[in-house]
Amino acid sequence: MAVSSPPVYNRLSLRQRLALRGIDGVTILVLPAVLFLLAVFVYPFIYGLVLSFTPKEGGMFANYQKFFSDPFLYDTILTTLWLAVPVTVISIALALPIAFRVRLMTRQRLLTTILVLPVTLGTVLVAEGLLNYLGPQGWFSRTLMLLGMIDRPLKLTNNYWGVFSSLIITGFPFTFLLTLSYVTGIDPALEQAAATHGAKSWQRFRFVLLPLLIPGLAIAFCLSFVQAFAVFPSAVLLGAPAGPTRVISIAAYQAAFEQYDYSMASAIAMIMATVQLTIVVAILAIRNLFYRGSTAGGKG
Amino acid sequence: MIRDTTIGAKLWITAVWVIVAFFIINLLAMIATVVISSFGTRWLGTWLPAGWTTKWYFTAWAEFQLSDVLIVTFQIVFTVVALSGLLGVTAAYALARREFPGKKLIMLLFLLPLLVPPITFGIPLATVLYQAGVGGTFWGVVLANLVPTVPFVILVMIPFIEQIDPKVEAAARVFGAGTFRLFLHVLMPMLLPGILAALLLVLVRTVAMFELTFLTAGPTSQTLVVALYYSVFASGVRAVQSIDAMAVVYMVTTLVWLLIALRFVNPTQIVARAKQQQSAA
Amino acid sequence: QGKLALPTSPVALNIADVAGNLALTQKAIENYAAAKPNLVSKITFTKAPAPELPGKLKAQQAANRLDIDLVLTGTDALSAGLDQGLWVKLLPDHSASLPDLKAIYQEPAHRMLALGKDHGVVVTYYPSGPLLEYMPERVKKVPTTAEELLAWAKENPNKFLYARPANSGPGRTFLMGLPYLLGDSDPHDPVKGWDKTWAYLKELHKYIEYYPTGTGALMKELGEGTRDMTVSTTGWDINPRVLGVVPKEAAVAPLKGFHWVADAHYMCVPKGISDEKLAVLLDLMSFLLTPEQQAYTYDQGYFYPGPAVKDVPLSMAPKESQDALAEFGRKEYADWIANNPIEVPLDPSAMVVAFRRWDEEVAGKKP
Amino acid sequence: MLLASSPFQEIRLDRMSRAFGSHNALKDVSLSIRKGEFIALLGPSGCGKSTALNCIAGLLATTGGGIFIDDKRIDTLKPEDRGFGMVFQNYALFPHMTVRQNIGFGLKMRSVAKAEIDKRVEEALNLVRLQGQGHKLPGQLSGGQQQRVAIARAIVIEPPLVLMDEPLSNLDAKLRLEMRAEIRRIHNQLGATTIYVTHDQDEALSLADRIVVLRDGEIRQVGVPSDLYERPDHLDVAEFMGYRNRLTGKVVSVDGARVSVSVGKATLSGTARDSLKVGDAAVVAARADDVEAGQHSEHTVEAVVETIEYRGREFVGTARTVEGLELVFHAPQTAALGSSIWLAIDPARALVFGA
Amino acid sequence: MLLASSPFQEIRLDRMSRAFGSHNALKDVSLSIRKGEFIALLGPSGCGKSTALNCIAGLLATTGGGIFIDDKRIDTLKPEDRGFGMVFQNYALFPHMTVRQNIGFGLKMRSVAKAEIDKRVEEALNLVRLQGQGHKLPGQLSGGQQQRVAIARAIVIEPPLVLMDEPLSNLDAKLRLEMRAEIRRIHNQLGATTIYVTHDQDEALSLADRIVVLRDGEIRQVGVPSDLYERPDHLDVAEFMGYRNRLTGKVVSVDGARVSVSVGKATLSGTARDSLKVGDAAVVAARADDVEAGQHSEHTVEAVVETIEYRGREFVGTARTVEGLELVFHAPQTAALGSSIWLAIDPARALVFGA
Numbered sequence A: 001m002a003v004s005s006p007p008v009y010n011r012l013s014l015r016q017r018l019a020l021r022g023i024d025g026v027t028i029l030v031l032p033a034v035l036f037l038l039a040v041f042v043y044p045f046i047y048g049l050v051l052s053f054t055p056k057e058g059g060m061f062a063n064y065q066k067f068f069s070d071p072f073l074y075d076t077i078l079t080t081l082w083l084a085v086p087v088t089v090i091s092i093a094l095a096l097p098i099a100f101r102v103r104l105m106t107r108q109r110l111l112t113t114i115l116v117l118p119v120t121l122g123t124v125l126v127a128e129g130l131l132n133y134l135g136p137q138g139w140f141s142r143t144l145m146l147l148g149m150i151d152r153p154l155k156l157t158n159n160y161w162g163v164f165s166s167l168i169i170t171g172f173p174f175t176f177l178l179t180l181s182y183v184t185g186i187d188p189a190l191e192q193a194a195a196t197h198g199a200k201s202w203q204r205f206r207f208v209l210l211p212l213l214i215p216g217l218a219i220a221f222c223l224s225f226v227q228a229f230a231v232f233p234s235a236v237l238l239g240a241p242a243g244p245t246r247v248i249s250i251a252a253y254q255a256a257f258e259q260y261d262y263s264m265a266s267a268i269a270m271i272m273a274t275v276q277l278t279i280v281v282a283i284l285a286i287r288n289l290f291y292r293g294s295t296a297g298g299k300g
Numbered sequence B: 001m002i003r004d005t006t007i008g009a010k011l012w013i014t015a016v017w018v019i020v021a022f023f024i025i026n027l028l029a030m031i032a033t034v035v036i037s038s039f040g041t042r043w044l045g046t047w048l049p050a051g052w053t054t055k056w057y058f059t060a061w062a063e064f065q066l067s068d069v070l071i072v073t074f075q076i077v078f079t080v081v082a083l084s085g086l087l088g089v090t091a092a093y094a095l096a097r098r099e100f101p102g103k104k105l106i107m108l109l110f111l112l113p114l115l116v117p118p119i120t121f122g123i124p125l126a127t128v129l130y131q132a133g134v135g136g137t138f139w140g141v142v143l144a145n146l147v148p149t150v151p152f153v154i155l156v157m158i159p160f161i162e163q164i165d166p167k168v169e170a171a172a173r174v175f176g177a178g179t180f181r182l183f184l185h186v187l188m189p190m191l192l193p194g195i196l197a198a199l200l201l202v203l204v205r206t207v208a209m210f211e212l213t214f215l216t217a218g219p220t221s222q223t224l225v226v227a228l229y230y231s232v233f234a235s236g237v238r239a240v241q242s243i244d245a246m247a248v249v250y251m252v253t254t255l256v257w258l259l260i261a262l263r264f265v266n267p268t269q270i271v272a273r274a275k276q277q278q279s280a281a
Numbered sequence C: 001q002g003k004l005a006l007p008t009s010p011v012a013l014n015i016a017d018v019a020g021n022l023a024l025t026q027k028a029i030e031n032y033a034a035a036k037p038n039l040v041s042k043i044t045f046t047k048a049p050a051p052e053l054p055g056k057l058k059a060q061q062a063a064n065r066l067d068i069d070l071v072l073t074g075t076d077a078l079s080a081g082l083d084q085g086l087w088v089k090l091l092p093d094h095s096a097s098l099p100d101l102k103a104i105y106q107e108p109a110h111r112m113l114a115l116g117k118d119h120g121v122v123v124t125y126y127p128s129g130p131l132l133e134y135m136p137e138r139v140k141k142v143p144t145t146a147e148e149l150l151a152w153a154k155e156n157p158n159k160f161l162y163a164r165p166a167n168s169g170p171g172r173t174f175l176m177g178l179p180y181l182l183g184d185s186d187p188h189d190p191v192k193g194w195d196k197t198w199a200y201l202k203e204l205h206k207y208i209e210y211y212p213t214g215t216g217a218l219m220k221e222l223g224e225g226t227r228d229m230t231v232s233t234t235g236w237d238i239n240p241r242v243l244g245v246v247p248k249e250a251a252v253a254p255l256k257g258f259h260w261v262a263d264a265h266y267m268c269v270p271k272g273i274s275d276e277k278l279a280v281l282l283d284l285m286s287f288l289l290t291p292e293q294q295a296y297t298y299d300q301g302y303f304y305p306g307p308a309v310k311d312v313p314l315s316m317a318p319k320e321s322q323d324a325l326a327e328f329g330r331k332e333y334a335d336w337i338a339n340n341p342i343e344v345p346l347d348p349s350a351m352v353v354a355f356r357r358w359d360e361e362v363a364g365k366k367p
Numbered sequence D, E: 001m002l003l004a005s006s007p008f009q010e011i012r013l014d015r016m017s018r019a020f021g022s023h024n025a026l027k028d029v030s031l032s033i034r035k036g037e038f039i040a041l042l043g044p045s046g047c048g049k050s051t052a053l054n055c056i057a058g059l060l061a062t063t064g065g066g067i068f069i070d071d072k073r074i075d076t077l078k079p080e081d082r083g084f085g086m087v088f089q090n091y092a093l094f095p096h097m098t099v100r101q102n103i104g105f106g107l108k109m110r111s112v113a114k115a116e117i118d119k120r121v122e123e124a125l126n127l128v129r130l131q132g133q134g135h136k137l138p139g140q141l142s143g144g145q146q147q148r149v150a151i152a153r154a155i156v157i158e159p160p161l162v163l164m165d166e167p168l169s170n171l172d173a174k175l176r177l178e179m180r181a182e183i184r185r186i187h188n189q190l191g192a193t194t195i196y197v198t199h200d201q202d203e204a205l206s207l208a209d210r211i212v213v214l215r216d217g218e219i220r221q222v223g224v225p226s227d228l229y230e231r232p233d234h235l236d237v238a239e240f241m242g243y244r245n246r247l248t249g250k251v252v253s254v255d256g257a258r259v260s261v262s263v264g265k266a267t268l269s270g271t272a273r274d275s276l277k278v279g280d281a282a283v284v285a286a287r288a289d290d291v292e293a294g295q296h297s298e299h300t301v302e303a304v305v306e307t308i309e310y311r312g313r314e315f316v317g318t319a320r321t322v323e324g325l326e327l328v329f330h331a332p333q334t335a336a337l338g339s340s341i342w343l344a345i346d347p348a349r350a351l352v353f354g355a
């Protein structure tokens, strides 16, 4: 019966057509943040980008050429990844099971507070504390020696492990807080359904909880990676910044604030951003392969 | 929720708790060394300092006019947290709920400030802010700090919002809640754990944001981190104890907020809590 | 050019310290404010790490909105500012508003003034180092020459430590003092004239565990007993012992035939300042260079001795200074200062090159 | 502005359509609903009932057609501006609010005074028999209790149009009857207009002024309950309305609306719903109620009992004819499985459609 | 070890209890279920049906009593080790898996080979009439479609015990009947044991071997369907089983099980379900089906018609007696609202309880 009558509404209103493309009152909410960044960030960013292509001497790409031809500079990328990736992976790997335990606790607040505590410490306190605590005269080695487990102090500061520990201490609470909140956002009915259908705890985790957590974990991974990748003060204070923990920020910092070569510093910063962007985009792409959406299991 | 009781599961649980305990013990010991040191006269290769004093706090307090600095720090941090929450959560909502052309580009725009170190854009950003007349003022510092925090909130919040069943939102709309009241009465309470987590981290990051704050702060808008970094990095002699005292002041500044926040909001979500009571009761 | 006119109503000043100089001069500056209420209404002090300051000034100057009026700095930010043209040229343009510097400065301080390239005025000066600092109960045979130092380090691996020169006064002084000790061809040319120095440092590097990025961390290790010996300066010898970071018993020793490599703090004025304020600042500088005010710079030995101008005996210093120096000071210093040559440090651009070479060729090498 | 305050005369769906990708969940649905009407939407699972309600509520954008209230086009209006009430199929309760807060939500959004809210919420709680449960969170309620909260939340705002998506599906028979009566009473009392999705024919028949039968996103028939029950227009509507028995045969005689069809060895008659002539293939459709075991005759069909179920005062069985057709029948007593019986179809109630 | 592999003879609930805070959702529920039995759990909304299923499935800890399979205590076992299948009242589908993956989940957990999984999932899809929907995510399905996925997911693993919580509540009548038949067929075919929660009496009566009626967390009656339908033990069970009419009066005569009660001016008789003697207060309970409009006599009650509803082949009305009691009755024709009628109650079907 509808076939014969001519369609009157085949032209939808502009508003409806926009809505079908996903643009409506809700979409507009993104505007304030976009406008803010356009106003305050984009110009400085482009300035920095252009600056990186206008080196103190040499052609447009001189800074980049210099960076990639000098192992003293390009090695920093690997050094940094060698810190940031393990730290991020370990933080997530620790945060997940702990979040799963904490979620079951009835009095979770105290534990959560303690676990999250390190975010308040600041890099300086952590650096000072670790230098002191893990240092050759610190309580850690002293205790182990007292217990007779070692006979001379462990070397845990001013090397890779010092920076590593401080990144874990400051990075873990961050990942934990996010993970805990993402974990508890999943409808417990789904886990129950999985269990009833025979899934063991590992299988429930693997097939039901993890896939639902991936979007959140991906973001937590990216943010904590980005944070670890930009490590600076603790690499300086706790590491051996001339060698094993000469991270890329140090190179950028030295270019900017010791050699006052802002152009080179911008180039290094751009390289940093590119490396991170590559990893972040890869992670977010993986995230998009997974289900994203409500983690409610049904009605009610 | 389901609890496991097999041997393997018990081992696993024990392992998790052992790790947690190891982490906490070392963490608390580490904090304790700093606190103890900040109250010590001298502490040279022994279990405890030779004597006790509070002078490091008094000298730091006077040297850096900490009462002013702390007030400014609180004001700035509070403003940044509030504004990034406002801008970030709304934008995250749009990004979580809608697919629209250009979304990828916008996501890139939100990613960049987190990826690009402030060295690159800090100086031109400060220039822009000074040109606009806000450089060196309270608002200059706030605006500069918002550059990385707004994107941060957006990224953290997107998965939280995606977790919420859109039907619940639909119900709120049908019953007359416009976007604003939808946020106020439905989304906010459900997102509270996420918002708490995001804002807490924003707070911490803002308190810690040295470069952007330093570059845009005037004589009266310096925050604590500038003083702290000065005491650590400035040339000249400085006693470790006095750095430790500054570090403790810094910690307390953020710790207060953490405690307040966790006092009022549980980072676990309401849905889970209601259902958890069910199995725990 | 004549004297600038002083303002008719008092101005507010913001002084940024990036060198820790206020510890030496803040009292004097406050004295000025108290003495000249007709010129200054208020002085605020800002403390900042040195490296970032030029960036901040650049941003302000690019936007034409300056809110820092005077910078107290070491040679690092001084030269960065010179490089980037941040400072107002003071000499001889405003000589009329300042005392006769050549006449009042101690001779080495006047040489240090040259590093300011007419854009900075020395406010405090000290001969610095290099000196060896060690724990007497653990170092029985104290090296007296550079070679003995190397030998000692070899015998006691990881017990000798010095900090990264770019971040450490003592480290830098050691680096710049070595060419004199080793008899290098041109102590002012780290590229061509330091062959012995570089070879020496590379050899020494084998026995050094790592390089702290700051003298504070270094002194802590010495104090705790993790290390036995390091390089130091007069200020770094006295002040940490006053503060309790290093035990009072720590001892210092000179190496035979060493030259002091001096250090100084400067007063610089960023471009973009109003003439009125500049006039007040010049007046303030003059005030700070009077012997009465210079006497404050003895402090607690932080920049020992401290005064840049002549004829400021310790007895003029405040009582606390005198007490601290009586307990922790060293009689030998007067003698050593009198009997060893005092050199100015490297030119800033040469210094950057030296740092970079050190980073890459000494510290960057895998042991 | 909420429409709640502006009463209307008519709601009109004009070729309303909705596609999900290539799948048309609603196709050109046109319907006029008068103020005060109680409309039941009926149709098989997945036919587009919820989609239709969601479009009317403004929760799903239509991809074609328009929705009008009187002459005002409303499909461009945001849901919160339409001022309707809705019971969601999945309840969609606010998990962080107590039962009381859930129910009071719409009133709060309408800025009703606190005291008034409390009063009306309390009334609504009584209405849905949830006295004393007001302080609980939805997660602490049983399925049926949650559903009742959803009902209370929708009607407490006394909306001019109420949309209900299977609101009673999780309630027991007794409560369902009571709630059904309450819903109708409130509908009458408020003079509201109601669109009610149900899968329960009984509910549709007893509650609705008109029933709309959907299938594959299209309206198949609209009519008063007795029309649909007794005079379905299409075989599929008939099937859906409970004409579970379908016997295919050839028309042997046509006498006005009365048609006889030969099915196997039997000749069955019924009322024609399509225009048929002798020789046409036709389907005789009959409800289980209208098929009873009887004596062998030319109007009865022989079949073998396959299942027999207790249904309270009677039995319902299935039996298979020699042609392999399954018939559902009612019987006052049980019958032995595997026994042969003769089934008679009440010609007054059987319908005949073209095949 | 999954119990699925070990068939059992009996499941026994021994004083199973569950409290939520101070609220006892289940109180001392004791029941023996034989292998192969089909048990229906019936009871008003909120009476504890879902709680009971959840306890049996191991999703809720019991707070008292035990659950045994043969003589093995299983209430300490984890849900995944019980090897049951379950259809959740709220479906609890995995939102990130397609329909096919959802259904195949249990098989995958049992490490069934991929090809076998595919085959059985395909069969299950056909069974629940979701051919061609296998690739969709639950969020893209209608309510009824989701419910069918939940059913398929539970039965595809062919568990020894299947728990179903109102599995058909969101399906239309036609599909419900079909699915009901399938569920029973599968039950028989697998020789499985089934515990089936429903609010639909018809379903319970036709499917179950035994029906368990719960109320406020307690078992009120257990019996075969006809017991419950015809011989409820308690007035509340009777009410729940559809005895909607309750007339209070005094016993005037007792003749074996046959009791007469004077109600207002009428004398009604029925079968006694409690031991009664002349003069006792008593309640006559009758289904709406058994109350019909008739002639004035001493066995009929006068009442004024208040509502009348179309119900397909007949009408259902309510009428109020002079004493103010409401009666529900069936009538072949409609009746004028407000008119007086005489209602007769079939004595063979009326029950009499002590008041």
Ligand SMILES: Nc1ncnc2c1ncn2[C@@H]1O[C@H](COP(=O)(O)OP(=O)(O)OP(=O)(O)O)[C@@H](O)[C@H]1O
Pocket (backbone or CB within 6 Å): B274, B277, B278, B279, D139, D140, D141, D142, D143, D144, D145, D170, E020, E023, E025, E043, E044, E045, E046, E047, E048, E049, E050, E051, E052, E089, E199
């Ligand atoms: N987590 C909880 N906290 C408190 N009370 C609860 C909780 N869960 C259920 N209840 C209560 O326990 C009782 C039994 O609930 P249950 O879900 O078993 O009911 P049901 O018989 O399945 O009802 P329905 O037919 O409505 O689904 C209800 O009164 C309910 O409110």
Ligand SMILES: Nc1ncnc2c1ncn2[C@@H]1O[C@H](COP(=O)(O)OP(=O)(O)OP(=O)(O)O)[C@@H](O)[C@H]1O
Pocket (backbone or CB within 6 Å): D020, D023, D025, D043, D044, D045, D046, D047, D048, D049, D050, D051, D052, D089, D199, E139, E140, E141, E142, E143, E144, E145, E170
């Ligand atoms: N988001 C979606 N994406 C794709 N298809 C969808 C989506 N939502 C619904 N559908 C499809 O549209 C059709 C109509 O769905 P709708 O929910 O309206 O059915 P319904 O009539 O309410 O069924 P039920 O009685 O089972 O609830 C179904 O076939 C469903 O699979």
Ligand SMILES: NCCCCNCCCN
Pocket (backbone or CB within 6 Å): A230, A231, A232, A233, A249, A253, B117, B210, B211, B229, B233, C049, C050, C051, C052
């Ligand atoms: N010299 C002060 C140290 C400032 C620390 N900046 C952190 C840089 C991170 N890229």
Ligand SMILES: [Mg+2]
Pocket (backbone or CB within 6 Å): D049, D050, D051, D089, D165, E142, E143, E144
């Ligand atoms: Mg639906």
Ligand SMILES: [Mg+2]
Pocket (backbone or CB within 6 Å): D142, D143, D144, E049, E050, E051, E089, E165
């Ligand atoms: Mg239930």
